[in-house]
Amino acid sequence: MEKSKVKAAIYTYVAQELLHGNAGDLREDTPLLDLGVIDSMSIQKVIVFFESTFHVKIPDQEVRPENFSSIEKMASFIMSLNANA
Amino acid sequence: MDFSWSDEEQQLYERTLAFFSHLKVVTDKPLVSRTSDVWRAMGEFGVLGVAVDASHGGLGLTPLQTVHMTEAIGLGINNFGLAFAALAHAFACVEPIAKFCTPEIRETWLPRLLSGDAVGANAITEAEAGSDAFALHTEAVRDGSDYVISGVKSYVSNGPASDILLVYASTNKNAGLLGVSAFVIPTNMKGVTLGKPFDGMGLDCAPIGPVYFDACRIPGSSLLGHEGSGAQIFRHSMQWERTGLFGAYVGLAQRMLERSIVYAKERIQGDVAIGKHQAISHRIANMQTRIESARCLLYRAAWSITHEDRNRSEMLVSSAKLHVSEMAVSTAMDAIAIHGGMGCMRDVGIECALRDSIPSTIFSGTSDIQRNAIAAHLGL
Ligand SMILES: Cc1cc2nc3c(=O)[nH]c(=O)nc-3n(C[C@H](O)[C@H](O)[C@H](O)COP(=O)(O)OP(=O)(O)OC[C@H]3O[C@@H](n4cnc5c(N)ncnc54)[C@H](O)[C@@H]3O)c2cc1C
Numbered sequence: 514m515e516k517s518k519v520k521a522a523i524y525t526y527v528a529q530e531l532l533h534g535n536a537g538d539l540r541e542d543t544p545l546l547d548l549g550v551i552d553s554m555s556i557q558k559v560i561v562f563f564e565s566t567f568h569v570k571i572p573d574q575e576v577r578p579e580n581f582s583s584i585e586k587m588a589s590f591i592m593s594l595n596a597n598a
Numbered sequence: 599m600d601f602s603w604s605d606e607e608q609q610l611y612e613r614t615l616a617f618f619s620h621l622k623v624v625t626d627k628p629l630v631s632r633t634s635d636v637w638r639a640m641g642e643f644g645v646l647g648v649a650v651d652a653s654h655g656g657l658g659l660t661p662l663q664t665v666h667m668t669e670a671i672g673l674g675i676n677n678f679g680l681a682f683a684a685l686a687h688a689f690a691c692v693e694p695i696a697k698f699c700t701p702e703i704r705e706t707w708l709p710r711l712l713s714g715d716a717v718g719a720n721a722i723t724e725a726e727a728g729s730d731a732f733a734l735h736t737e738a739v740r741d742g743s744d745y746v747i748s749g750v751k752s753y754v755s756n757g758p759a760s761d762i763l764l765v766y767a768s769t770n771k772n773a774g775l776l777g778v779s780a781f782v783i784p785t786n787m788k789g790v791t792l793g794k795p796f797d798g799m800g801l802d803c804a805p806i807g808p809v810y811f812d813a814c815r816i817p818g819s820s821l822l823g824h825e826g827s828g829a830q831i832f833r834h835s836m837q838w839e840r841t842g843l844f845g846a847y848v849g850l851a852q853r854m855l856e857r858s859i860v861y862a863k864e865r866i867q868g869d870v871a872i873g874k875h876q877a878i879s880h881r882i883a884n885m886q887t888r889i890e891s892a893r894c895l896l897y898r899a900a901w902s903i904t905h906e907d908r909n910r911s912e913m914l915v916s917s918a919k920l921h922v923s924e925m926a927v928s929t930a931m932d933a934i935a936i937h938g939g940m941g942c943m944r945d946v947g948i949e950c951a952l953r954d955s956i957p958s959t960i961f962s963g964t965s966d967i968q969r970n971a972i973a974a975h976l977g978l
Pocket of ligand 1: 554686719720721722723725727728729730752753754755756801806957960961962963964965966967970
């Protein structure tokens with residue numbers, strides 16, 4: 514899968530599921546952890562979404578800020594998992 | 599999936615049931631304390647390290663074997679608060695410490711925590727971080743090779759009696775829940791103050807209270823795992839607690855059922871035993887059905903932890919925690935109804951099951967939070 518498509522799928526997911534359609538000026542580098550968009554309630558949803566949509570397995574030790582802090586970081590993370598698969 | 603028990607597993611169940619049925623609980627002194635004979639006896643029996651790997655001195659049981667054993671505890675013990683305190687210590691403090699801490703801390707603390715020479719507690723909840731467990735204000739700031747911790751934890755089970763705490767604090771405010779780290783903190787460190795126990799509902803001998811950290815300086819080696827792995831460690835410990843501790847609630851409900859059956863046969867009203875009234879016998883039939891379905895779901899969830907992928911097992915564990923806790927409440931209500939006025943009297947030992955069960959729908963994540971987790975796993 515191309516990174517641009519991964520990014521677009523994550524963008525749509527964040528906008529619709531986590532921001533309930535109120536994406537405002539959501540950007541690829543919007544700090545989602547810092548803003549609390551990804552929190553204890555939503556992280557599990559995001560992991561389930563990644564695993565089912567991109568057919569990857571997310572190891573516990575990879576659930577780190579640098580992999581989830583923005584749409585751009587998440588897309589790069591998914592690409593790295595695909596590359597290593 | 600096979601839920602039949604080997605001879606060895608069945609013997610452990612029988613021994614546990616006998617041990618807890620005969621445990622002499624004298625409540626004029628604190629039970630949850632390293633100076634308590636009962637606490638040490640539970641350590642000697644192995645309960646305090648039930649989930650710890652055998653290579654580290656624990657019983658090394660699987661989650662499924664664990665719920666079988668804790669079911670016997672809940673069935674046998676007549677002071678459920680003590681079971682709660684021991685299992686909270688075992689699952690939310692001792693197991694994660696054994697699994698994630700440095701060898702140095704493991705060598706210093708684990709033998710004491712396993713033997714009953716120390717009481718452990720887990721401190722995550724704060725006034726403004728309850729269901730949103732990782733919205734923590736407690737901060738751990740790096741200072742050279744140390745961390746300096748400040749903040750207040752509320753509702754720490756065993757906290758007022760604890761010797762060691764597993765504390766979750768933020769090491770990176772900008773990273774939200776992924777900036778949470780876990781630390782092992784002895785309670786005799788300067789800057790730690792244990793609050794007085796709250797006067798809460800049920801779980802009578804288990805002290806639950808706040809803990810205060812005022813610029814408490816701890817060495818870097820107190821960190822479990824790495825910075826930012828607190829959420830992962832907490833989720834791991836909750837998989838144990840939401841199964842292991844809830845096995846004891848299945849046992850408690852089973853005890854209520856057995857007492858209700860005896861009473862329904864003995865108590866005569868209108869010239870017949872009350873169990874002959876369909877209102878009572880159907881109530882008991884419903885209790886039996888609910889307990890058995892909760893037990894099966896709990897076994898299924900515990901089995902899943904070692905046999906299925908994490909997403910599936912987390913969903914099943916949330917379902918089991920939700921179902922067992924709500925089953926325990928309704929079973930206790932039924933037992934009270936069947937015992938009539940007697941069921942409301944403290945010295946009869948029925949109403950306490952309701953007081954002990956209601957908090958189980960709150961701790962380890964409320965019923966609503968379990969439903970949220972289940973829905974999230976279903977993609978909702
Ligand atoms: C007996 C007992 C022992 C405990 N032991 C410990 C311990 O050892 N260590 C520790 O750290 N903590 C402990 N706790 C704290 C416990 O984990 C919290 O009380 C629990 O997580 C709920 O948090 P809260 O009390 O702040 O309630 P809140 O989070 O304020 O919830 C209030 C109500 O709102 C609902 N709610 C909140 N958010 C949502 C949402 N997103 N969706 C739907 N409903 C929602 C809740 O379900 C609840 O009905 C214990 C609590 C009890 C009662």
